[in-house]
Amino acid sequence: MAGRRLAWPLRIKKTVAQNVQRSALPIMNAPGGNSVIHDSIISKGEDTRKIKEAMSVLLEKDWFVDVDEPEIKKTYHFKTYTKVADLHNLIAVRCKSENHHPTMITKYGSLTVHWTTHHPRGLSNKDVRMAQYCDEQAASIGTVKSDDAVKCKPEGST
Numbered sequence: 001m002a003g004r005r006l007a008w009p010l011r012i013k014k015t016v017a018q019n020v021q022r023s024a025l026p027i028m029n030a031p032g033g034n035s036v037i038h039d040s041i042i043s044k045g046e047d048t049r050k051i052k053e054a055m056s057v058l059l060e061k062d063w064f065v066d067v068d069e070p071e072i073k074k075t076y077h078f079k080t081y082t083k084v085a086d087l088h089n090l091i092a093v094r095c096k097s098e099n100h101h102p103t104m105i106t107k108y109g110s111l112t113v114h115w116t117t118h119h120p121r122g123l124s125n126k127d128v129r130m131a132q133y134c135d136e137q138a139a140s141i142g143t144v145k146s147d148d149a150v151k152c153k154p155e156g157s158t
């Protein structure tokens with residue numbers, strides 16, 4: 001009985017500690033910022049060290065880690081909508097051969113790409129490979145800084 005009384009507070013303490021640890025991780029890292037990736041968000045069966053190393057390179061290249069999904073994401077900015085569509089299509093073609101599909105948000109001047117692995121859930125080498133592919137293709141199309149991207153001009157704006 002005395003044992004049980006002790007066990008509950010200990011369990012609660014552990015759960016809180018785990019949550020704090022999770023939320024202490026950056027949901028969105030600042031560019032060049034925190035590159036700590038907890039093992040729990042890496043897909044089971046992956047080479048954890050290899051994924052972490054590759055992820056830290058991606059974080060330096062403006063990829064962001066959302067630990068709650070978990071996923072990595074990046075927004076590319078372009079001068080024209082055609083370039084946005086070009087990147088979208090290049091990624092879509094590669095998805096077929098890799099059987100790995102991102103969530104993509106297409107806007108007039110930008111494309112946001114999210115990568116995650118469903119089975120086993122987490123971040124895997126496929127996400128790393130596809131993120132690297134996105135960077136290569138975006139670079140060959142030619143990205144610009146957010147301020148220089150084509151913008152919609154709502155009525156009345158100057």
Ligand SMILES: C[C@H](O)[C@H](O)[C@H]1CNC2=NC(N)=NC(=O)C2=N1
Pocket residue numbers: 099100101102115116117118119
């Ligand atoms: C059944 C099908 O092969 C799987 O659902 C594939 C399809 N596309 C996928 N896309 C992504 N991003 N992650 C996956 O785990 C995944 N799995």
